[in-house]
Amino acid sequence: MLNTLKATVGTLALSAGLTTMALAEDLSGTLRIISDMSNPAPRAVMEGLAAGFDEQHPALTVELEVVDREAWKSQIRNALTANPPDVVNWYAANRMGPYVRAGLFEDISDMYASGDLPGLDSVKGAMTMDGKQWGVPYTYYQWGIYYREDIFNELGLSEPATFEEEIANCQKIIDSGRKCYTIGSKFLWTAGGWFDYLNMRTNGFDFHMQLARGEVEWTDDRVRETFANWRKLIDMGAFIDNHQTYSWQEALPFMLKGEAAAYLMGNFVVPHLREAGLGDDQIDFYQFPKIADVAMGEDAPTDTFHIAANAQNKAAARAFLQYVTSAEVQTKINAADGLGQLPVNANASVGDDEFLQQGFEMLSTNATGGIAQFFDRDFPAEMAALAMEGLQEFMVFPDNLDDILNRLESARGRIYK
């Protein structure tokens, strides 16, 4: 473990040496980073980044503090207000809102404008709020349907392209005594993923975003149509039973044991499936099928770095952001043996991995509708929390739909002022 870590650090430092030679002035002082990359693989990547940047600037000391990813979601407030670090991790789009409005994130529009961040044009939008940019992305990943290839082969199924084919496939899976989809909705957000896709496919990306911005009523007929499509799957028994009791990890065994054939999930599910012993001939991926004739929108959540508005060493922080987003570092950290996700820099290359390649292909050629972040990142936090609870309730008691939608509609009236 230690050896591989050292090797990662070494190669990172090497590639970094090549990239940022252009930096004229050298940096000094201390650069304090608080990172939420606390899972083993991301942690190693983050430690490599800090070490690589530190090595590049002899006069600069990089202090890295890695905090638990879930805890960070509430700790960031204190961290940014009292004795703030220079660089922090966070999420793109609406999730930046509270910190942008409170003036806690540094405006770095000038870095985008002056060409200090080459290759980031396509992801700039997710970092834009009020016409300014507030940070840089460092990784993103696709969502889609991960399925058991061997079960599909056994039943003679092929990857569906339309919702009718999806339902036909599902019926055959159910007839074979399995469930079509596993899902664990105890922590609610997994249900948000299903709604994202069903709504984007039924009504299109733009409608979905209007709903997220509070411009459409939840009781609108188009929203009901989304739920009607969802209900088709629920009524045929497509989802595993008792999903409200499981976390997303606890729902994995259903797919591992072959009791459920597929999982609508982000690409981070792949290492879990592989570690549990499924080979690449047993798992595969397809894009969520077409429902109505609308351009395909996709969920691709983006994770980010930001500079605290009250940072002490902004020069070093800016250089670090450049370093992280440079093509070489992006290629390196997002490779299959690093984060195993997609690089944000257009000049970086995508990791040599079946799922990364498929995901990249899908997002660059077949996501013409637009790229969404994810339900709980696109909708304002409070709306997302209430809505996801409603979505879970709908999945268990579909007959409560009217009550749920009325509840969400009255919340909409209050939340978007």
Place this chain on the structure above:
Amino acid sequence: MATAHDDMSWIRRNRMTLTPLLFLAPGVLFFLAYVIIPILQSFNISLYDWDGLGQATYIGLDNYRELATDRAFEISLWNNVKWLVLYLLAIPAGLFIALFLNQTIVGIRLYKSLFFFPFVISQVVVGLVFSWFYLPREGLLNAVLGVVGLGPINVLGDPTLATYGIIAAGLWPQTAYCMILYLTGLNAVDPEQIEAGRLDGAKGWRMLWHVILPQLKPATFIAFVVTIIGALRSFDLISIMTNGGPFGSTRVLSFYMFEKALSEYGFRMGYGSAIAVVLFLIMLVFIGYFLWSMYQDEKAARH
């Protein structure tokens, strides 16, 4: 010289008052800073619309008006009532286990320790153990129900059952706590009174009700206090076992306050404070009663 002497005598003259005041001062200071002032601050924040970061806007009683129409709040309030009522079962249960264990046979200490065990382990562990126990497919509960031809039921996934499932988990350590209180109390029961009662022909229930229970009154009082407070404080079990779900059916006020004010999707400090104020007022009823009855006891003892 004369003034110095006067000063000394002033301190001397008042030392019976000064000494306790000085000893009390640190405690009072901390109590003010960490308890009283935050309570007042909560009252104040509950009148504002504030996300904890930006500017707070004064909105009067709007947060309370919203509470009145908030269904999630209503559910949480009712769940608190369920917790209060059902949690009290820990008191009789603890009493009977204590009576059962209050005998001198070989290895009784071991049995007592075993019964006391659930109180020693963390609530988080209790929550985890019970959620495994309740698991819809693998759980022991459904295995047992299956043997007698019932079930399967998904206790924590069913909005009508989930709260009761969590309370049952909470009763396990709480019963142990009450048991220990009663075991201590039973040590202090006067054997002569039992002897006298026996001579008068009392036994069984009559002995328990008329002779033993009155002597256990202090233990009962403490058991009542800790159980009520435990019920109102319930948080860890809910967070571990259901995270407030399914769809918010197992929230209690403290959990709802946490969700609204401090969780990932929360940060409505004003609204959270309003919930905290309501919870505080409910607790105040009980706290007031406890203080009053303790005061009565003290007064009676002084006579």
